Amino acid sequence: MVKTLLEAFNTAEYPVVGHGKRNVQVLKDTFDHLDGEIDSDIYGTGTVIEDFQTKIAAYLGKPSAVFFPSGTMAQQIALRLWCEEKGSRKVAYHPLCHLEIHEQDGLKELHHIEPVLLSDKDRLITLDDVKSMEDGIACLLLELPQREIGGQLPAFEELEAIAAYCRARDIRLHLDGARLYEILPYYGKTAAEVCSLFDSVYVSFYKGIGGIAGAILAGGEEFTKQSKIWKRRHGGDLISLYPYILNADQAFDERLPKMEQYYRSAVELAGLYNSGIEGVTTRPLVPVSNMFHVHAAFPKETFETILIAVYEETGIGLTGNVRDAGDGASYYEVSLGDRYPAIPKDRLKQAFELLHEKVKQTAK
Numbered sequence: 001m002v003k004t005l006l007e008a009f010n011t012a013e014y015p016v017v018g019h020g021k022r023n024v025q026v027l028k029d030t031f032d033h034l035d036g037e038i039d040s041d042i043y044g045t046g047t048v049i050e051d052f053q054t055k056i057a058a059y060l061g062k063p064s065a066v067f068f069p070s071g072t073m074a075q076q077i078a079l080r081l082w083c084e085e086k087g088s089r090k091v092a093y094h095p096l097c098h099l100e101i102h103e104q105d106g107l108k109e110l111h112h113i114e115p116v117l118l119s120d121k122d123r124l125i126t127l128d129d130v131k132s133m134e135d136g137i138a139c140l141l142l143e144l145p146q147r148e149i150g151g152q153l154p155a156f157e158e159l160e161a162i163a164a165y166c167r168a169r170d171i172r173l174h175l176d177g178a179r180l181y182e183i184l185p186y187y188g189k190t191a192a193e194v195c196s197l198f199d200s201v202y203v204s205f206y207k208g209i210g211g212i213a214g215a216i217l218a219g220g221e222e223f224t225k226q227s228k229i230w231k232r233r234h235g236g237d238l239i240s241l242y243p244y245i246l247n248a249d250q251a252f253d254e255r256l257p258k259m260e261q262y263y264r265s266a267v268e269l270a271g272l273y274n275s276g277i278e279g280v281t282t283r284p285l286v287p288v289s290n291m292f293h294v295h296a297a298f299p300k301e302t303f304e305t306i307l308i309a310v311y312e313e314t315g316i317g318l319t320g321n322v323r324d325a326g327d328g329a330s331y332y333e334v335s336l337g338d339r340y341p342a343i344p345k346d347r348l349k350q351a352f353e354l355l356h357e358k359v360k361q362t363a364k
Contacts, residue, residue: 003312005304005320012317014347016269019210019255019337026212030247040240044228048242052249053216060201061192062218066227067245069236071178072103074202074217077230079139080111081223082172082200086138090114092130093141095121096148098176124154127161133171140166143176144194145183147333150283150293156187163197173197178204182289185260199223205248208262208290209255210337214244258338262290265340272352278363280355283331291335294319298362300330306358316343316351 009015020026041049049067057065068074076099079091091107093099095117099107107113116137118129124146133140142162145151154162166173175198180191187194195201200219205211217227231237266287273282279297296303300322311317319332 003308005308005322008308008311009317009320012311013315014343015317015320015339016343016348017319017335017337018339020339022212027243027247030243030250034246038242040242041245043239044231044237044241048245052245055249056203056216056252057218059191060195060203060216060218061190062195062201062220064221064224065216065218066224066231067241068215068217068231069213069238069241069244071176071202071204071215072098072106073231073234073236074215074227075099075141075174075176076103076107076111077227077234078174078200078202078217078219079107079113079141080230081226082139082174083111083113086170086172088136088138090116090134090137091139091141092116092118092133092137094119094125094143094146096146097141097143098147098178099141101148122149124149124152125162126154127158127165130162130165137171139172139174139199141174141176142198143178145179145289145291147179147291151179151287151289151291152284153183153186153288156189159194159197172199174199175201177201179207179289179291181256181259182208182262182291185263186288205244205251207335208259208337209248209251211248211251212244214241214248255337259290261341262336263287265336266290266292266334269334269336269340272348275352275356277352277356277359280359282334290337291333293331293333295325295329295331296359297329298359299328300324302362303330306355306362309358310351310354314347314351314354316347318351318355 039046053065053067083089089112091113100115119125145153163173180203200223203216205214270282270287270292273280273294281295283293283295304322307318322330322332325331
């Protein structure tokens with residue numbers, strides 16, 4: 001029986017990406033060291049949730065924060081609130097923003113908000129794009145890093161200029177910071193320094209942090225007060241969210257100090273991909289966080305066949321998911337975490353040598 005790419009990846013001795021398997025053990029490990037008498041949160045109140053919200057608000061440098069079960073819910077609500085404040089239903093963001101391509105038009109269908117798409121889909125939003133926005137924009141959303149184009153980042157000076165422009169024109173600025181922690185080593189800034197440029201901020205707890213789920217929406221006191229009302233309207237006030245919160249808190253403390261390591265690992269790994277393998281390159285060429293995209297000048301099925309052979313011969317699993325990029329090309333996303341440092345360097349080198357060889361054979 002021929003293995004699929006995902007099956008080959010899951011049975012590889014050394015999977016390269018991520019922190020580990022997302023299984024029940026992740027939650028069991030969280031509760032193993034906790035006092036079973038800790039009270040749960042109840043409908044958004046209680047020490048468990050309130051202390052965590054205060055902790056993350058302080059980390060982000062914002063007056064207040066609210067825990068949400070999902071970033072999708074948090075960000076739609078954030079944009080809704082800014083639109084209501086400004087009396088406009090227009091928000092601006094990148095054509096490949098999560099709200100535009102991954103949420104089944106929730107912003108439009110649930111909130112009747114009109115997105116204005118800035119820049120070309122294959123590049124970052126620039127100050128010039130912002131200056132050319134049409135009138136009546138209530139809020140501009142910036143995603144740092146821009147995931148769908150490989151996790152690219154604007155220069156921090158460009159970010160400051162965009163923030164200053166928006167403030168001068170009373171346009172709210174919202175940060176999609178799903179991967180905020182991961183970019184801080186590159187910028188050499190604290191989370192609070194980055195977030196000071198934004199009126200509201202969303203961060204995730206299941207990406208680089210590696211929690212099971214959950215998000216924080218942070219901003220001013222009145223903003224978060226109103227967000228709680230909309231959280232209830234969206235059905236986000238579960239009777240208890242403590243499994244997500246306690247796990248997020250543990251993962252935050254454990255993995256936040258490792259973000260520099262994850263970033264340096266990504267730079268190292270991208271160097272192996274860019275070491276002369278014909279038709280294979282990374283985007284960006286040098287990563288600015290722990291993530292990047294690998295692009296190949298081969299159809300999806302062809303590249304999967306090459307990768308499966310590499311996994312089976314070396315035990316190194318590079319990815320479990322290759323996507324069609326059109327025009328006979330393909331790509332996949334790499335996001336590094338706790339797994340990467342455990343991979344023997346000689347085995348990793350062997351895998352890339354074999355990848356080089358098999359790509360060369362295929363290209364003939």
